[in-house]
Amino acid sequence: MMLSDPAKKYRPFVAVDLPDRQWPSQRIETPPIWCSVDLRDGNQSLIDPMDHERKERLFDILLKVGFKQIEVGFPSASQTDFDFVRTLIEQDKIPEDVTIQVLTQARPHLIERTFEALKGAKNAIVHVYNATDPMFRRVVFNVDKSECVEIAVEATKQIRAQMEAAPETNWTFQYSPELFTTTEMDFAVEIVEAVMQAFEPTSDNRMIVNLPATVEVATPNNYADQIEWFCRHVKNRDHLIVSVHPHNDRGTGVAAAELTLMAGADRVEGTLFGNGERTGNVDIVTMAMNMYTQGVHPQLDFSNITPVMREVEYCNQLPVHPRHPYVGDLVFTAFSGSHQDAIKKGMTDRRANPEAVWDVPYLPIDPLDVGRSYEAVIRVNSQSGKGGVSYLLEQEHGIELPRRLSIEFSQVVQEVADRTGKEITSQMIYQAFADEYLEQQAPFTLINHRLSSEPDSPKVSLEAVVEENGQRQTLNGEGNGPLAAFIKALAAAGHDVEIIDYHEHSRGQGADAEAIAYVEVRIDGKAVFGVGNDESITSASMKGVLSAINRHYSNQEPAANVTAETLV
Template sequence: MEQVRIFDTTLRDGEQAPGFSMDLDQKVRMAKALLELKVDVIEAGFPVASPGDFAAVKAIATEAADMHDTFICGLARANEKDINAVAESIAPAARKRIHTFIATSPIHREHKLRMSKQEVLEKAVAAVRQAKDMADEVEFSAEDAIRTERDYLVQVFGAAIEAGATTINVPDTVGYTTPQEIEDLFRYLIANTPGAEKAVFSAHCHDDLGMAVANSLAAVRGGARQVECALNGIGERAGNCALEEVVMAINTRADFFQLTTQIDTTKLYNASRLLSRLTGQDVPRNKAIVGDNAFAHESGIHQDGMLKNLQTYEIMRPADVGAPTSLLVLGKHSGRNALADRARELGHNLSGERLNEVFEAFKQLADSKKNVTNDDLKSLILGHAMNASGPWRVAGLKTGAERDGHATAHVTLTHQNGTVHTHEARGNGPLDAAFSSIKEIVGLDVHLEDFSVKSIGTGIDAQGWADVHLLDNSSENEMVVGGEDSVDRRPRIHGSGVHTDIVFASVIAYLDAMNRIVRNRAQQS
């Protein structure tokens, strides 16, 4: 069957959405999962946007230096500076793509660009010509294509293909279209664009009206052979087309679409959960494909049908997407091999030092819980995979309550240089006091913007997963713009921690965010 390319923009369109930012280490970790997922293209970022974005794209390109199944791509506006930045950042990759774009709709031409049709056309052609000699492939996007005149799209796309574009993207930038409309548009463009047979047509749909996946699938029916999407559907505003949903729709209904993808669907669940942990944003329970309820059945009628034949109420098997179906029963007497074997069943290959670290954490957890579940083990694995390394680690924590309702926290931290630091602080509660002690020891001026703790599993001995988001008050490269339209541009740093003691989990999360700030500054210096 003919293949549909999967263009993943989790690390570009997805990551730039409020609440989903990741630092360099987190982006590389996510990129590794995307490579394991076998996406066709990873849009790793917008290199000209910031030194951090440039560094992240280059690090991901380096990670893919020997990967010949996946293109590493960077986004560029239709200008020389942007395109040069992309070319430089993706240079280490085995397969390189430059994605350049310019808006084409009347509202964008008039109010944003203040350019004529001819000027937009000339900018598009010049950008593609520059990019074609700097990468293996060039993708051209007409921003807000859905609200652009059809005859003008044909003109711009034909010129871009003639200039060297190998992929033509038709974005529904504001999530405005409908399935029937976009299918008809793709049929029209492919039939009327000069040189259409030389390029792959691509769909990039946003979810403002809740139809991103439906519109993407309709575009495929209309001839699109690339879909631009993001894990968990993250992205600007209401998000993008959800990668896991569009892939499993094509996979499950191959009889209807008569198409396939190269995605390893058994990696979808773990990739989704990794993204959730990295960003601190939960996957809704009722989320299609990867939500906790996707393969759960409570209705007695449904349960009866499932006992007789699983296909009565499941059109996919949990194993098809890598979702767990059984409880893990391991205890303090279990060994490394048992742990590694069960982790492998859950889609994580542990070995060497990483296995030792997770095993040590597992033994500590097993001492405080009767049974360790699948969710517990996944949290341990993901926690060790994504927590920032050094320079600070928690060595001790003691909290106490005072008669006036306040609390004290005595915190001991170790530094990677071997020194030990302690501080005791007083606060409105144990967390307030502990966070104050950490701030004093580490010496960073930060503001706690957001904090949450959630349970992993059920029962009184369930672990707690803590997430914090800190604002770096002392960033030298950012500023706060005052006035009625003030925009807070302080870096927002995420940290996470797991422990059966929710206070200790919160301290780990707070210090994890602190470590990220320290590492970010070291990388920038």
């Protein structure tokens, strides 16, 4: 049961005293050094850890995305990880410009086993850690500060000796004071400087100090304060690559990582889509694409994100949420009517200005940039409006509805959506449109027509054969154009029709192209829409008029009473 006064059980995080912090005014203008920990940190969080086949597939995906540093396992803790590392090295599966990283605890026999796994590697990072947080020192390991420092220093000396004994490998040393964010800041600096003294990095041969938010315990600004404070106070900062490893316990791992880059961090460890212990690691895909939206290339390639997502889902046996930023199956999909209308207008503007800076409502990036099409941007259900309906008809069926017709037809689709309670597909929308307008064949059907004109006369004569309730008749009329002549012919037959509005366009290309005409007419004082399509624009316009008459006589109420909601 939740406590009425949680302050009796939980204490607030004590912030770093940094009144002159500089990071809030900084911008991220270059990407960090990325290190994927999917194969280690991500793997250890899975219900069923990856077998060798899934590990290789995930490693290949990480290479294709463009990671140059990949933590491939914890070889001293797992035979599966040990064998996987050996396979990568012995079968020459690691590109020349890629560095593999392995993790080890600060224990002599585990360090020795780690170097056995790495024998023959071209480029390798040995990542050693020990817990520095006061609770862990007291409760878990029962060591004081000096003993904690000694553990880190002795491990560093052993690792340095092992590296010197194998000069054929290009080694990088990495040290993590585990639980950095809950460690006293002065002690974090003390233990890192002791490790530096033992390893002796230089500005030309820097070591990595990884400062993890092992458990996220405070708002992201506190992590940034800690990183800036550390970078200011540690000696020989230029001898270090400062790395962060944010977890996501508070749901702000991406924000925390971004702010630490502003605060001086050089490197980020995380996983694709944020998989990891508890609520996960920092999500590198989201973080990288956030940079991309600001005009900064992350130097990772997500041009075809869906196959990457599917492979990771297979390897982790975990689904990626459908609303996951930039990646999820529904992330570019709008159901809301107001959103759809704004997106439709934005895409229309984009087509008119294809070279302009991306500026489409509700879409922070162009879906095409990550290999998605526009087909799924707008989908229709009971929450949708005219914008979504007309967008799908235009994008997938080449039908460009005039505004008032769009409002009218959206109510037809709304009725279907309300009745079924389900998503309405673009094919269902097209079928509803065809049933409502294109296939209204009674009482009138156009059979054929013939046009003629006299030399030097602006008038056109029309002879049209129509069926009325199955009976053929010939109508004759004359006007300033084919449609005007057809209206005169109908009037002569006793059908008074007034044209209110007319639109036409071609649909399709080449031999398959056809004309489509949208006709709004007034019959008996009522406005009615009709639509016709045909290879001939003249036939299409005449069919459009008959469609409107048929809809009028079939007693189908046109949606003329437009409410404020339908305009949204």
